[in-house]
Amino acid sequence: MESSPGCWAAFGEVLEREYSDPVYFEIHRLTVDSYAAQHPGQPSPQCIRSVGYHLIRICLLLERGLEMETSNDAMLQVTKHKREFTWLTPPALPGLVTIADVHRAENAEEHKRVVRAWASAVWDAWSSHHNTIYGWIDRIDGLR
Numbered sequence: 001m002e003s004s005p006g007c008w009a010a011f012g013e014v015l016e017r018e019y020s021d022p023v024y025f026e027i028h029r030l031t032v033d034s035y036a037a038q039h040p041g042q043p044s045p046q047c048i049r050s051v052g053y054h055l056i057r058i059c060l061l062l063e064r065g066l067e068m069e070t071s072n073d074a075m076l077q078v079t080k081h082k083r084e085f086t087w088l089t090p091p092a093l094p095g096l097v098t099i100a101d102v103h104r105a106e107n108a109e110e111h112k113r114v115v116r117a118w119a120s121a122v123w124d125a126w127s128s129h130h131n132t133i134y135g136w137i138d139r140i141d142g143l144r
Contacts, residue, residue, distance in 0.1 A: 003039045010103040011035050023108040027115045029071055031102065033057045034119045037126065038094045043087045052085035053078055055133050058123045064137075077140050084136065088129045095121035 018024040033054040041047035056078050060066040097118040105111035
């Protein structure tokens with residue numbers, strides 16, 4: 001993931017908050033997915049897989065109603081198809097909500113609300129690739 005030092009530091013502090021409190025941790029996967037999709041890097045096998053994984057999980061959580069606690073099982077299925085992923089040209093504007101907004105949250109409920117808004121903004125930003133992502137999901141057993 002490519003990001004500025006300040007952005008990376010804020011992400012680290014948010015992760016520390018999530019790892020240190022189970023109430024914050026409830027939303028952790030969506031935090032990581034949003035950050036990774038907002039910082040896609042350059043075309044390489046690792047970045048292609050990363051963006052694919054994270055956008056798939058955002059879709060599964062936001063649109064398909066997957067429960068947070070079952071998302072790891074779903075992602076194990078996703079990894080079996082990683083060679084099918086292709087580079088998705090990142091959006092010019094990766095979303096109006098950022099890690100800075102999450103970093104400013106003053107309590108767990110606000111934190112979770114902002115992370116959900118962030119994930120939604122990131123997903124919307126990648127809208128030109130939704131059909132590709134839906135196609136990847138539809139080829140994966142158990143995720144249809």
